[in-house]
Structures are given as structure tokens and as C-alpha cells.
Amino acid sequence: MNILVYLEDRNGQIRKPSLEAISAAHALGGTVSVAIIAADTSALIEQAKSLNVSSVIVASDARMANYSSRATGRALAAIAREAKADVILIGATGRGKDLAPRVAVRLEAGYVPEVTTFASEGGEIIATHPVYAGKAQMSLKVTTPVKVFSTRPNLWKASKDAPAAEPTVQNVTVDWSDADFKERTKELVLSQGKIDVAEADIIVSGGRGMRGPENWTLIESLAGAFGAATGASRAAVDAGWRPHSEQVGQTGKTVSPTLYVAVGISGAVQHLAGMSSAKTIVAINKDENAPIFSIADYGIVGDAFEILPPLTEEIKKLRGH
Amino acid sequence: MNIIVCVSHVPDTTTRINVAGDAKSIDPAGVKFILNPYDELAVEEALRLRDKMKGEVTVITVGADNAKEAIRQALAMGADKGILVKGEKKDSWQVAEMLAQAIKPLNADLILLGKQSIDFDGMEIAPMLSELLDLPAATVVVGLTIDGNKATAEKEVEGGREVIEIELPCIIAAQKGLNDPRYPSLPNIMKAKQKPVQEIQGAPSAARTEVVQLTKPEKKRANKILKTDGNPTHAAHELARMLHEEAKVI
Numbered sequence: 001m002n003i004l005v006y007l008e009d010r011n012g013q014i015r016k017p018s019l020e021a022i023s024a025a026h027a028l029g030g031t032v033s034v035a036i037i038a039a040d041t042s043a044l045i046e047q048a049k050s051l052n053v054s055s056v057i058v059a060s061d062a063r064m065a066n067y068s069s070r071a072t073g074r075a076l077a078a079i080a081r082e083a084k085a086d087v088i089l090i091g092a093t094g095r096g097k098d099l100a101p102r103v104a105v106r107l108e109a110g111y112v113p114e115v116t117t118f119a120s121e122g123g124e125i126i127a128t129h130p131v132y133a134g135k136a137q138m139s140l141k142v143t144t145p146v147k148v149f150s151t152r153p154n155l156w157k158a159s160k161d162a163p164a165a166e167p168t169v170q171n172v173t174v175d176w177s178d179a180d181f182k183e184r185t186k187e188l189v190l191s192q193g194k195i196d197v198a199e200a201d202i203i204v205s206g207g208r209g210m211r212g213p214e215n216w217t218l219i220e221s222l223a224g225a226f227g228a229a230t231g232a233s234r235a236a237v238d239a240g241w242r243p244h245s246e247q248v249g250q251t252g253k254t255v256s257p258t259l260y261v262a263v264g265i266s267g268a269v270q271h272l273a274g275m276s277s278a279k280t281i282v283a284i285n286k287d288e289n290a291p292i293f294s295i296a297d298y299g300i301v302g303d304a305f306e307i308l309p310p311l312t313e314e315i316k317k318l319r320g321h
Numbered sequence: 322m323n324i325i326v327c328v329s330h331v332p333d334t335t336t337r338i339n340v341a342g343d344a345k346s347i348d349p350a351g352v353k354f355i356l357n358p359y360d361e362l363a364v365e366e367a368l369r370l371r372d373k374m375k376g377e378v379t380v381i382t383v384g385a386d387n388a389k390e391a392i393r394q395a396l397a398m399g400a401d402k403g404i405l406v407k408g409e410k411k412d413s414w415q416v417a418e419m420l421a422q423a424i425k426p427l428n429a430d431l432i433l434l435g436k437q438s439i440d441f442d443g444m445e446i447a448p449m450l451s452e453l454l455d456l457p458a459a460t461v462v463v464g465l466t467i468d469g470n471k472a473t474a475e476k477e478v479e480g481g482r483e484v485i486e487i488e489l490p491c492i493i494a495a496q497k498g499l500n501d502p503r504y505p506s507l508p509n510i511m512k513a514k515q516k517p518v519q520e521i522q523g524a525p526s527a528a529r530t531e532v533v534q535l536t537k538p539e540k541k542r543a544n545k546i547l548k549t550d551g552n553p554t555h556a557a558h559e560l561a562r563m564l565h566e567e568a569k570v571i
Contacts, residue, residue: 067483069448070457094478098460101413101448110414110529113443126533131441135338136347138441139533183457183487190481199479202570226571244463244498245477250334250439251358251497259570270334276538280568282560288546297542298563300556302549310554314561318571 001030004057004085006076007048008095009038010188014047017091017199019158021151022051025089026159028118028125033057034167035079037072039065045169052161055168057083063181069095071180073102078174080107085146087125092150093199100150110142114152116256116277133250133273153199154256197246200229202259203275205248207233209264209285209304213241218308219263225315226259233265249274263304267292284308322376324367325427326400327420327434327446328360330384330391334439338537345532354387356394359435361502362495366465367433368399369500374467377401379427383410383419383523396513397505403516408523412530413441417449419523424454429490436461436494447494458492459485463499543567 003025008015018034025032033055036044041060048056059075076099080088088103090096092114104111112127116137119126127149128139142148197203204223206216216230223230232242234249248255250270260278265271267283267290275281276295283292283299284307293299300307332338333353341348356364367378380395381404382388392403406423410416424432432454437444444460451458463482464475467489476483477496487493505513545563549556565571 070451073448073452094461094476097444098448098458101417101443101445102452104414104529105417105449105452108529110412111445112530113445121533130538131535132332132338132347133334133439133442134538136340136535136537138535140530141533142530143527144529179455183459183485183491185476185483185485187484188478188481189484194480196480244496247497254442259564259568268335269337273334276540280564280570281542282564283546288548293544293546295540295542296544296546297568298560299546300549300553300560301546302553302556306553307549307557307560311557311561314558315564315571318561318565 001028001086002084003028003030003032003087003089004080004083005032005034006088006090006096006099007034007036007044008091008093009044012043014044015091015093016158017093017096017151017153020153020156021089021091022053022159023156024118024151026052027156028087033083033085035076037064037075039063049166050162051167052159052163053167055170057170057172059172059174061174061176063176066184066186068181068184069098069102070183071176073099073106074176074180075174076103077106079172080146082172088146088148090148090150092152096150100148104148107146107148108144109146109148110144111148112140112142113150115149116152116155130254130277133254133270134277135273152256154201195229197229197231197248197255198253201257202226202228203231203248203255203257204228204261204263205231205233205265206236206263207265208235210236216241218305222261222308222312222315225312225319233271234268262292263308265292266290267295322370322374322430323428324371324376324378325424325429325432326360326363326367326378326380326395327432328364328380328382328391328395329357329438330354330382330388331357331438331440334358340535340537344534346535354390356391357435357438359437359439359495359497362497362499363433363435364395364398364400365500365502366495370431370467379404381406381420381423383408383416389518392518393513394505396516397510398503399509401516403518405518405520406523407520408525411528413443413445414449414529415525417446417453418525420446421450421453422523423521431489432456432492434494436496447492451492456490456492457487458494459487460494461496462493463496465493465499
């Protein structure tokens, strides 16, 4: 089986979800190639040469200095044909989830988004992904010869294995047209110094129990101690205490961190849906009947305002700073 | 401006999901269906643009007769007319294909839709329509300004925002934060019943994926819940110890 993994980069660095997709590819088993599509590819090729893959396939064009999803889709489809790829894996990032369906259409391939696990049944790949924001999970098989999957971040270890032999590097010519560049990313504006809830390994979220935005320093301090991102319940976002970008739940972000700490969040169905796949869940809430406790691994029934300061200090100590 | 809004009819966020007897789909009993919340943002944006630039807003969905309720809700918000594409949809590919068939003859200037439907959460339709209709698209959009045949869209990405320049006609997939959708007023709900909804038959090619099974996630949780018993500091220290020694997450 030939597996092609798309390497997404940001500021010249290959992103972690792409390295995780390489691990997922090795777990599926087969020959793994990677695709690089950019204006300036030399630094990316150097990085790719240290990856545990057999070949690096490159498409380059000066117009790609500004990312375009249509142009990238055309190039990735061309690379997939060149590599005779049976399976194409793309990290399910904001960019990846826009790119994967395009590649699927171009290759007349079936596509399963945000895969959390792969299994094999009679030689066929069964891909499972959460639906209804995690209230259920759906297992599917792709019925076309070529199959496209996006892999949810944080679930596979980023591949750090060195290659057995240095991968070959091959260039592919793509017949881009100007129409492919009718949409171009002009700028990436990063929120300074904040970890995004969607890709965080640890998340500390606050809800209505925090009583107001002025009390979020407690959430931020605990998050700081953990090295975590801050999240919020829909109630806290709807009240205008926190931005939409922090909302965890069915109409916010669906997250799968290693540790999720819910503070003053009762646990409405739509919130639980967004975070119940976290590896470890901690709940702190005054109400011992709060639904959040039913899915928590650890928790404290009590006043968050009294618990958070000593907890923050203790976490700092344990993490050695 | 000729604006098309694609909508879907999905289970309400407060709904508990139960698996049907076939183990492949949800049990619709007791499930309340609503207009997909992200599509409300798309409808709202369409209405604001129409009111500013003149034109018409057509709402379109794929599904069975009951999906018309989603169209009616969008009409009650203020959209002008609706199209129900009738057809069985086995996967997102078929939905995108049937939408593309219906949209192609309409000469749209702008196609709006929610960034995802809150049922299958795939975020597939906008990029698929982009390829099928040969139009550029921007997804997960939290800000949109249109100037002649050019638009600037702000896309929410991990850790920040991308600023995307895009040429019209184009496809925009809305994310929360783009606007605050209006609630339909009672007179508008009444008026919506008189607005035209055309029905056409979809003709998709074969599905490209097949559901093997639908299950509810089951995860065993340690469920060690402490009480403060008048000493919150002690409970906090005990929690930290468990996270360090048992869960080994710190």
C-alpha cells in the first residue's frame, strides 16, 4: 500500500499534525511518502529528509508564496497520482480540513474527516471519527480505490524516527492555472503568546461558576501552571466573558487533550460532547450533582475560588517552577 | 447580488443521541431538529449583504420533506425563496454533488454556508463545492468585507487568523463570530409560509463511503471525586498528587 502524507508548514516549519499523520501512516503499514507544496521548498525538503519516509515529492511555484487551497489541492492530487498513492493522509488542521475534501473530489476518492482510530477488517481500512460533536462515533469504509483521510491532531505521537535510508526527492510539475489562485492567504495574524484550545495538550476551562470575567485570572493562573490553554463553556461565551475562539463544546471546539480541567462548568450535553474524548478529565464544581462529575476521572466538590489558588501553587511545585 | 445559502437540518445541540436498531444511524425518536447553528450565521450574513447591495437570497437544502423546516426557518429570518433538493444522501460527497447540480444554473455571486453541520461535523461541503463549481472558497470565516468583485475573509486557524483575499463569485463558510444571527419575528414567521419553495430531484452518483457502524463512546473513568470537608487546600493538594502519581499527566 502506498501512503502519501501532506506536510503542512507554518513559518517554514513542518507542523506537528503532519508528523502525527506520518505515525498514523506507519501504523496502517505500507510505503510512506510525503508531499511538499510551497514557493520556497529547500528548507522543508531538508526537514523532510530526516523523517522516516521513503520519498519526498515536491511541487513548487512562486505564486505559492501566498497559500491557496485550490492550488494546493490541485498539486496534492497531482503528487498523489505520481506516487500512485492508495491512501492520502492529511492532519485535520484548519488548513487540512479544507484541503482534504478538495483532493478527494479531484481523485474521485472517498473521504473520512477527523479520523481518531484506524482498524482493519478483512484487509479493508475502517476509519472511525466522532460525529454529533463526539456524542457518537461513526466507523466507515471508503468504497473507492483511492482513499483520503484527515487525522485528528493529538492522537498519534509525532513521528521522530529517523529514516532507514535517506528518502529520495522528486519534483512534480503541476499544471496550475491562474484560476487556482483566486483565493490567497495574504497574512497570518497570530494571537501573541496564547496556546490555542484546539491544539492544546492541556486545557483549563471556566464556566458560569466563575461568576464573571474579572475572575478569569484564577483560570489563567492555573492554566499557566499547567502550561495549558484556557477554554470556556458556552454560557461563559454567551455572557460575553470570553471570546468565541475559546468555546469548547458542540458549537465551539471539539477537543481531545491529554488533560481537561473543567472549573465551574456543570456539564451541559453540548459541552460534554466537545471534551469527553479527553484522556483525563478533572472537574471542580460546587454542585455535587453536576453532570460533569459523571465523566470526570478526578474532581473536587467545592468552591473553585478556594481550591484554585492552592491547586495552582501545588501544580507549579510539581512541575518544578 | 444573487446570494445562495446552503443549509442543513440537524439535531438540536441539547439532544441526546441514541443509536437506532440498524447500529448505523441515530434513532430519530424524541430528537428535535433545527436549522444548523452555523448556517444561521450564513443566512444572517446573506441578509445583511442583500439589504446593503440589493438582490435576492435563495436558501437551498438537500434532504427529505422534513428538511423543508430548515428552509422555512431561514425564510422566517428574511430569505426570499427556497429550493429543496430531494434525494437520499448517503455521504457528504452526495450532498455536495446534489447541491452543486442545483446551484450551477443559478449564476450565484456569492454562496454562503455554515463551516460545518453539527451532525457529521465533516467541514467537507464548502471545499467540495469549490471544486465541483470551480469557484474559490474560504472556510471558517469570522470576518467578511466585500468590495466590488473582491472580498477579504478572515479565517480562524489554530492560534490566530488568516487574512484571505478572494475573488467573487466565491464560497464562504461561516464560523461563530461572523455576526449575531437575528431571531425570526412572528410576522416574518407568518410571511415565510407564503414564500416560494421549489422542489427538485437530486441525481447523485454512487456514494464513496459506507457506514459500518455508529456507536456511543464509552470510556471508563476513574471517577475519584473529593470533598473539601472544610479544608480546600488539602483537597487541592490531594488532587494534584493524584494527577501527578496516578494519572501521570504532570
